[in-house]
Amino acid sequence: xxxxxxxxxxxxxxxxxxxxxxxxxxxxxxxxxxxxxxxxxxxxxxxxxxxxxxxxxxxxxxxxxxxxxxxxxxxxxxxxxxxxxxxxxxxxxxxxxxxxxxxxxxxxxxxxxxxxxxxxxxxxxxxxxxxxxxxxxxxxxxxxxxxxxxxxxxxxxxxxxxxxxxxxxxxxxxxxxxxxxxxxxxxxxxxxxxxxxxxxxxxxxxxxxxxxxxxxxxxxxxxxxxxxxxxxxxxxxxxxxxxxxxxxxxxxxxxxxxxxxxxxxxxxxxxxxxxxxxxxxxxxxxxxxxxxxxxxxxxxxxxxxxxxxxxxxxxxxxxxxxxxxxxxxxxxxxxxxxxxxxxxxxxxxxxxxxxxxxxxxxxxxxxxxxxxxxxxxxxxxxxxxxxxxxxxxxxxxxxxxxxxxxxxxxxxxxxxxxxxxxxxxxxxxxxx
Amino acid sequence: xxxxxxxxxxxxxxxxxxxxxxxxxxxxxxxxxxxxxxxxxxxxxxxxxxxxxxxxxxxxxxxxxxxxxxxxxxxxxxxxxxxxxxxxxxxxxxxxxxxxxxxxxxxxxxxxxxxxxxxxxxxxxxxxxxxxxxxxxxxxxxxxxxxxxxxxxxxxxxxxxxxxxxxxxxxxxxxxxxxxxxxxxxxxxxxxxxxxxxxxxxxxxxxxxxxxxxxxxxxxxxxxxxxxxxxxxxxxxxxxxxxxxxxxxxxxxxxxxxxxxxxxxxxxxxxxxxxxxxxxxxxxxxxxxxxxxxxxxxxxxxxxxxxxxxxxxxxxxxxxxxxxxxxxxxxxxxxxxxxxxxxxxxxxxxxxxxxxxxxxxxxxxxxxxxxxxxxxxxxxxxxxxxxxxxxxxxxxxxxxxxxxxxxxxxxxxxxxxxxxxxxxxxxxxxxx
Numbered sequence: 001x002x003x004x005x006x007x008x009x010x011x012x013x014x015x016x017x018x019x020x021x022x023x024x025x026x027x028x029x030x031x032x033x034x035x036x037x038x039x040x041x042x043x044x045x046x047x048x049x050x051x052x053x054x055x056x057x058x059x060x061x062x063x064x065x066x067x068x069x070x071x072x073x074x075x076x077x078x079x080x081x082x083x084x085x086x087x088x089x090x091x092x093x094x095x096x097x098x099x100x101x102x103x104x105x106x107x108x109x110x111x112x113x114x115x116x117x118x119x120x121x122x123x124x125x126x127x128x129x130x131x132x133x134x135x136x137x138x139x140x141x142x143x144x145x146x147x148x149x150x151x152x153x154x155x156x157x158x159x160x161x162x163x164x165x166x167x168x169x170x171x172x173x174x175x176x177x178x179x180x181x182x183x184x185x186x187x188x189x190x191x192x193x194x195x196x197x198x199x200x201x202x203x204x205x206x207x208x209x210x211x212x213x214x215x216x217x218x219x220x221x222x223x224x225x226x227x228x229x230x231x232x233x234x235x236x237x238x239x240x241x242x243x244x245x246x247x248x249x250x251x252x253x254x255x256x257x258x259x260x261x262x263x264x265x266x267x268x269x270x271x272x273x274x275x276x277x278x279x280x281x282x283x284x285x286x287x288x289x290x291x292x293x294x295x296x297x298x299x300x301x302x303x304x305x306x307x308x309x310x311x312x313x314x315x316x317x318x319x320x321x322x323x324x325x326x327x328x329x330x331x332x333x334x335x336x337x338x339x340x341x342x343x344x345x346x347x348x349x350x351x352x353x354x355x356x357x358x359x360x361x362x363x364x365x366x367x368x369x370x371x372x373x374x375x376x377x378x379x380x381x382x383x384x385x386x387x388x389x390x391x392x393x394x395x396x397x398x399x400x401x402x403x404x405x406x407x408x409x410x411x412x413x414x415x416x417x418x419x420x421x422x423x424x425x426x427x428x429x430x431x432x
Numbered sequence: 433x434x435x436x437x438x439x440x441x442x443x444x445x446x447x448x449x450x451x452x453x454x455x456x457x458x459x460x461x462x463x464x465x466x467x468x469x470x471x472x473x474x475x476x477x478x479x480x481x482x483x484x485x486x487x488x489x490x491x492x493x494x495x496x497x498x499x500x501x502x503x504x505x506x507x508x509x510x511x512x513x514x515x516x517x518x519x520x521x522x523x524x525x526x527x528x529x530x531x532x533x534x535x536x537x538x539x540x541x542x543x544x545x546x547x548x549x550x551x552x553x554x555x556x557x558x559x560x561x562x563x564x565x566x567x568x569x570x571x572x573x574x575x576x577x578x579x580x581x582x583x584x585x586x587x588x589x590x591x592x593x594x595x596x597x598x599x600x601x602x603x604x605x606x607x608x609x610x611x612x613x614x615x616x617x618x619x620x621x622x623x624x625x626x627x628x629x630x631x632x633x634x635x636x637x638x639x640x641x642x643x644x645x646x647x648x649x650x651x652x653x654x655x656x657x658x659x660x661x662x663x664x665x666x667x668x669x670x671x672x673x674x675x676x677x678x679x680x681x682x683x684x685x686x687x688x689x690x691x692x693x694x695x696x697x698x699x700x701x702x703x704x705x706x707x708x709x710x711x712x713x714x715x716x717x718x719x720x721x722x723x724x725x726x727x728x729x730x731x732x733x734x735x736x737x738x739x740x741x742x743x744x745x746x747x748x749x750x751x752x753x754x755x756x757x758x759x760x761x762x763x764x765x766x767x768x769x770x771x772x773x774x775x776x777x778x779x780x781x782x783x784x785x786x787x788x789x790x791x792x793x794x795x796x797x798x799x800x801x802x803x804x805x806x807x808x809x810x811x812x813x814x815x816x817x818x819x820x821x822x823x824x825x826x827x828x829x830x831x832x833x834x835x836x837x838x839x840x841x842x843x844x845x846x847x848x849x850x851x852x853x854x855x856x857x858x859x860x861x862x863x864x
Contacts, residue, residue, distance in 0.1 A: 011562070021860055044638070048657045063817070094674070096634030098644055113745060114634050114647065156818050163820060169853030172661060173822035176654030176747050180819050184638050202528030202546050205618050206476065211475060214528055215546065225480045229604060231746070250504070307530050313545060315608050324858075338854035344776050345804050349680030372777050385495070386588050387612050389603035397456060402859050413804070413861060419603030421853055422763070422770035426756075426814050428453055428791060429832050429845060 002164055006026040016287035020401075021324055024290045027302055028307075028325055029339070031286070034333040039190040044178055047170045048189040049231040051335035056164040059182050061154035068111045069097075069308055073106040073130060073138055074121035077146040086139050092117060108138065109316035112299050124149040141220055169336055189335030190257035193364060194234040197250050199264040199274055201242045209215065218315040218387055220264040221383070225292040226322045227261075227416050230330050234261075247277050255281065255306050260332065261326060262315030274310050275299055291401065293360040294384035312382040320361050323415065341415040343398075352399060352406045359401040363393035364414060367426065376414055394420035414428050442609055452833075453791055455755055456722045460732055460739075461771070462759055463718070464764040467737050469621040476610055479602045481663040482620035483767030488596040491614050493586035499527075500543045501581040505552035505570055507540040509578040518571050523550060528761050540570065547753050549582055556581040568743035589613070601768055621767030624690035624796060626666040628655050629682050631706055632696040632745060635675045650747040650819055651695040658754045659693075661850050662762050666693075687713065690765065693758060696745030708743050715740055723833065724791040726816035727753040746816040752793050755828065755847065773847040775830075781809035784831060784838045791833040795825035796846060800859065808846050826852030 016144040041054040053205060068074060075087060091101045095114035103109060103120030110418040111124060113118070123144050138378070157163050163181055168174060170188070178186055187238065197220075202215035206221065220236055227234040235257065239251040251274075254260035262274055278301055279285065288299035288310070294317035299310035309326055311318040328339035354360050363379040375396050380389035395414040406412060451459070471485040477502030507519060519540040525535045528544035535541060535552030541551070543556060552786060561572040589595050595613055600606060600815055602620070610618055629652075637648035640834050645700050652668055656804065659666040667689065672682040683706075686692035694706055707717065710733055720731035720742070726749035731742035744752040760771035778798060786792050793813040827846035831838065838844060 022858070025858060040566065044653060045656065048660050059642060060644065062647065064647070069817075075630045090616070094634070094844070095632055098645060114632075116645075131496060151815070151817060156813075156817070158819065164823065168823070169851060169854075171823065172654055172657035173751065173819060173825060173849070174474060175657035176650045176751065177819045177823040179653035180648050180650040182636075182638060182642070182648050198459060200527055200546075202526070204614075205610055209489060210614070212492065213548075215494065215496070216612050216614050218608040218612040221611035222604055224477065225604035225607035228480050246823055255822065265795065319605065319608065328858070336854070338856055338860045339570070340855050342853050342855050343859045344806075345763060368775075370842070374776075377571065382585070383501075383586075383587070385501075385583060387605060387609045388588065391596065391600070391603070393605060393608040398861055411804070413859065416774065416853070417603065417605070419605065420846070421774050422601075423772050423774050424459060424770055426454070426760070426772045429830055 015285055017289045019290050021290055021292050021303050022285060024298070025328060026326060027286055028329050029332055031307065035333075035405040037313060037333060037335050039104070039187050040190045041185050041187050044175065044183060047174060047178065047186050050167045050191070051127045052164055052166050052171050052186065053189050054187040054334060055162045055166050056178065056181050056183055056186070058157035058159050058161050058163050060157070062157040063151050063153055063155065063158050065153045065205050066117045067114050067122055067151050068117055068124045068385060069113065069151045070124055070126045071113050072111060072124050072149070073102065073108040073124040073140065074117050074124055075140065075144070076103060076105065076121060077123040077144060080125065080140045081143050083140045086133050086137050086173065089138055092336050093118060096414065108140075113200050122146045130212070140156070166384045168333065169335060169338065180192050192330060192333040194227050194259045194261065194330070195233055195237050195257040196220055196227070196234050197237040197240055197260065198241070199240045199247060199262060203239045205239055214258055216303045219311070219313070219318050222315055222387070223261050223263065223311070223322060225329070226319065227330070230327070230334065232330070242273060244273050244277055247273050248281065251277055251281055255283070255303050255308065259330065259379045260306060260307060260308045261311060262308065263311040263318045268314070278308060278310070291358045292324070293358045295324070295361075296358070298325065300325070305328050313327055316363070316390050317384045320396065320425065323417070326360070341417070343413050343415050344374060345411055346374035346376040346414050347406055348406055348410045348412050349375045353407050354399050354403050354405070355402050356402055360399035361388045361396040362399055364395055364397045365392065366394040366414065366420060368423070368425075374414070376412055393417055444669055445644065447526040451719050451722050451723055453724050456588055456719060456730070456732070456757060457760060459718055460761050461613070461764055463734050463739065466762050468763060468769050471619050472622045473617050473619050474494070475617055476615060479610065479618050479620060480607060482602050482623070484596055484598050484600045484618060485621050485767060486617055486619040487594045487598050488610065488613050488618070490589035490591050490593050490595050491590050492589070494589040494612065495546070495583050495585055495587065497584050497585045498549045499546050499854060499862065500549055500556045501545065501583045502558045503545050504543060504555055504556050504558040504581065505540040505572065506535065506543045506549050507576070508535060508573065509555045509576060511538060512557065512572045513575050515572045515575045518569050521568055521570055525550060551595055552577050555655065560844045570582060573576050599767065599769060601770065623664050624762060624765040626659050626664055626691045626693065626762070627669050627686040627689040628652055628659070628666050629669040629672055629686050629692065629694045630696055631674070631679060631694060633673040635671045635696070637671055649751050653744070654747055654751050654819070655693050655743070655754060658751065659762070662759070662766065664762070674705060674708055676705050679705050680713065683709055683713055687715070687735050687740070690738060690739060691762065691794055692740045693743060694740065695743040695750045710740060710742070718851045724756070725790045727756070728790070730758065731755065732757070744816070747797070747819045748818045748822050752828065755849070756793070773849070775845050775847050777843055778806035778846050779836055780842045780844050781807045783840050786823065786831050786835050786837070788836050792831035793828040794831055795821045796827055796829045797824065797825040798846065798852060800855070806846070808844055825849055
């Protein structure tokens with residue numbers, strides 16, 4: 001009588017349906033956070049694109065002492081206040097050498113960039129501000145203030161201090177900084193192991209001969225490339241036919257990975273076995289269907305530490321869903337803080353009609369106008385089966401869910417795709 | 433008396449000095465074009481980031497015939513003009529199957545996305561616009577116009593037509609399109625072989641023990657990572673000491689590659705042997721010194737098909753020179769048309785003082801303001817020895833050569849670095 005209703009178990013709770021993109025992303029990232037990340041130790045040569053899992057400290061002061069920032073002459077500023085003056089060269093200090101002499105009045109030392117400044121010197125005169133004098137002498141042409149072109153000891157790094165914190169994404173500059181801190185090996189978040197499976201009787205594998213009644217399996221390879229672009233080599237499981245036993249075998253194998261991507265077979269059609277088969281294998285499904293175009297029939301589930309995405313069968317829908325959901329999940333698993341593609345604002349080249357109700361991702365080309373503003377124009381057919389316009393696209397234009405029409409010239413937001421990271425012109429501006 | 437002066441040979445012609453960045457880039461790209469590119473055939477699994485060297489044609493019409501764009505029912509539009517109506521289900525057509533029946537009046541066929549539309553049908557009703565009827569019947573809830581949700585034969589690709597032209601950069605969408613065209617192997621421009629050499633007695637190799645009088649060799653690894661980011665694994669030659677014979681041996685080995693990057697040892701100091709040693713090896717030097725900051729002492733030469741860049745010894749200068757000169761050369765050698773980093777406009781967070789006369793590249797962080805505009809702020813010390821601010825930077829702000837001061841709020845242009853390609857927030861806009 002007094003019994004409270006039993007709290008529904010995760011598996012019996014109703015499946016969320018029709019989530020917004022934002023809520024679906026939050027649901028996915030919440031699961032990734034719960035899983036956490038593991039660490040591994042790798043050589044610096046393999047570190048690009050990974051994320052530091054431990055703080056890195058400087059092993060020394062850098063520079064190790066006061067050094068010259070230029071090739072020239074270490075001198076005493078007081079001696080050259082009335083330049084031009086002639087000084088006697090008493091030493092020749094190269095980078096990596098130690099000075100042998102303390103400078104006295106009227107003396108200087110030839111010094112190379114990075115070489116230690118000798119005792120007695122308090123400034124450096126650049127070689128272009130000097131003229132060779134008689135044997136063993138140099139003419140200083142201009143006066144130079146105290147402390148000019150000297151890099152102070154520990155100016156760049158101080159021994160024992162953290163120079164790169166855990167969580168730092170490793171780009172080329174980071175690799176350089178890691179080398180500076182003498183990190184021949186680094187502790188990073190482990191890469192997730194990823195498996196990719198296509199499903200559907202209509203699919204013709206890349207290795208299979210031409211069959212006029214079938215369509216080529218593009219999803220396996222498009223998803224492979226999207227994963228590869230994150231530095232991860234996925235395992236390609238192949239194509240599961242619409243047979244529950246075969247599908248179950250493939251899915252079981254895929255669930256041995258950290259991340260399983262299945263494309264096709266998740267919509268409402270009677271022949272779609274993927275979701276029920278995953279459920280039978282113990283996968284908790286967290287949502288299916290997201291209010292977006294293209295890409296509506298997306299499903300997401302977990303089994304222990306493994307994530308499963310059921311992506312649409314249409315190749316463009318599958319790629320767009322990867323961009324919005326799998327990419328941030330993959331990057332979170334890699335330990336990244338920046339999970340999303342860079343967006344930029346652009347001006348619409350032409351009007352766009354859209355059906356309100358769902359956020360829409362439109363394939364666009366970007367061109368720079370004379371005003372310095374980007375102009376976004378359709379990359380071609382927006383059909384979710386047209387891979388060619390996806391191949392041509394620089395980015396995905398975000399059409400808000402409430403929009404019926406965006407007018408030419410309107411300011412829009414564009415997610416930069418992989419292929420949009422470079423441009424034709426250097427655009428250095430009005431440099432002469 | 434009447435003799436014309438001998439035309440100077442390339443080696444005796446005066447070396448261009450103090451070029452603008454633009455002229456230096458043009459000089460380099462001119463040499464790359466003269467060298468041309470070679471082709472190779474590789475597996476689709478290895479194609480990401482490469483450039484097609486041959487046109488790719490469709491091997492079939494795609495779709496191979498008129499197919500359904502949705503899961504639902506193929507029907508005759510005239511039959512359902514007065515919907516709701518009930519139709520008899522006479523077939524069940526899955527993707528990859530052939531229809532068995534020609535639809536008659538009052539009939540329909542259950543049809544899956546991608547399945548061929550049967551003869552007699554002229555439209556498709558989505559499953560969500562239907563309700564299961566009595567055994568073998570379905571209720572169509574809404575009228576649907578002719579040709580709705582039907583993808584026409586060859587709408588995406590037509591057999592024999594060029595679908596991807598030579599010169600196309602291979603991103604994930606291109607990989608998908610190549611799979612669609614059944615290209616298990618593709619002809620691409622060959623990757624250049626790249627060698628990296630550091631020079632200087634002051635350098636301590638990554639594998640060497642700590643020596644307080646030396647500085648760690650960061651350039652080898654920063655340049656390595658910049659090359660790796662283009663998908664190329666460079667050969668690391670190590671460190672050449674300031675000894676002409678040793679240096680000559682290293683340079684000779686490096687010149688066996690398509691591209692040799694040497695850092696350090698190219699300024700005007702008396703201990704800099706790199707340029708004379710290269711000249712002795714037969715390298716034609718085309719320019720040295722570019723009017724930029726950081727990175728002034730840059731030199732560029734060629735020997736046959738090999739390019740040589742002498743980059744500054746300061747790690748940040750070396751990386752910035754890579755971005756402006758080596759990156760476009762590498763990408764041109766790979767066959768790319770887009771040679772330069774994507775730039776975007778930003779608003780300056782604070783004023784910047786600069787010495788006029790040289791274009792300047794300033795390390796900046798980018799943050800998005802509520803207005804949707806990016807704000808650029810200094811990534812830290814702009815000293816050319818400070819690798820940490822390079823590691824933190826999202827981009828390089830272009831300070832025009834004529835500028836003395838840029839005011840806070842001014843609109844500036846920023847080259848996006850590798851690490852600037854992602855962001856914290858999805859920024860989907862005001863989606864509910």
